[in-house]
Amino acid sequence: MDEKTLVRVRNRNNGTTGYTIADKGIWRNFAPGETKMISIEELRQLQWQPGGDYTLANCLVVEDAEALKMLNMETEPEYSYTEKDIENLLFNGSIDQLKDFLDFAPEGAIEVAKTVAVQKEIPDIRKRDLISEATGFNINSAIMVNHITEDESEDSKKEEPKKRRAEPINSAATEVKARRTDPITAPKPATPNYKVVK
Numbered sequence: 001m002d003e004k005t006l007v008r009v010r011n012r013n014n015g016t017t018g019y020t021i022a023d024k025g026i027w028r029n030f031a032p033g034e035t036k037m038i039s040i041e042e043l044r045q046l047q048w049q050p051g052g053d054y055t056l057a058n059c060l061v062v063e064d065a066e067a068l069k070m071l072n073m074e075t076e077p078e079y080s081y082t083e084k085d086i087e088n089l090l091f092n093g094s095i096d097q098l099k100d101f102l103d104f105a106p107e108g109a110i111e112v113a114k115t116v117a118v119q120k121e122i123p124d125i126r127k128r129d130l131i132s133e134a135t136g137f138n139i140n141s142a143i144m145v146n147h148i149t150e151d152e153s154e155d156s157k158k159e160e161p162k163k164r165r166a167e168p169i170n171s172a173a174t175e176v177k178a179r180r181t182d183p184i185t186a187p188k189p190a191t192p193n194y195k196v197v198k
Helices: 040-048 052-059 065-070 083-092 095-104 107-119 125-135 139-158
Strands: 006-011 017-021 026-030 035-039 060-062
Touching: 006 040, 017 040, 017 052, 026 035, 035 040, 040 052, 040 065, 052 060, 052 107, 083 095, 083 107, 095 107, 095 125, 107 125, 107 139, 125 139
Parallel strands: none
Antiparallel strands: 006 035, 006 060, 017 026
């Protein structure tokens, strides 16, 4: 494998991840979950950029073991977990597996775990508490807030239009006086029938 070899790089972040390499005129932007084919040479140049190591370790996943060795990146198995792997861990994994995940997974993977735990409402209270203790993000409270906002939005949809219960009071000041005749079609006063004498 040489520097020009293209390898799969996946955005693990729930948001957009991007980087620039000004010397080479490279500007990349990854949508959530998007995968791009990137050369090892470009990944090495990204490592030299400020924040590049952090981006490769926490926000992006290089999906090639040999490329990771060439980039001198030592990773734990949790590095390459997909969102489905994390969901499987939260619902079917053991407590010890979750503890290992929280100890060894990169920050980006832990962020995904927090999001999945809230959105899918993992039923195991021990796992919720473990994630809350490790991250300082209270999973139970976040789930409760989601329920409250959902209930409020459903209530606002169910609101019926307001109806009158009684006739309004008519004020004499607000009544419009009706004309007795139409000003355009009303007959003009007759001219007097007399002779002017000088």
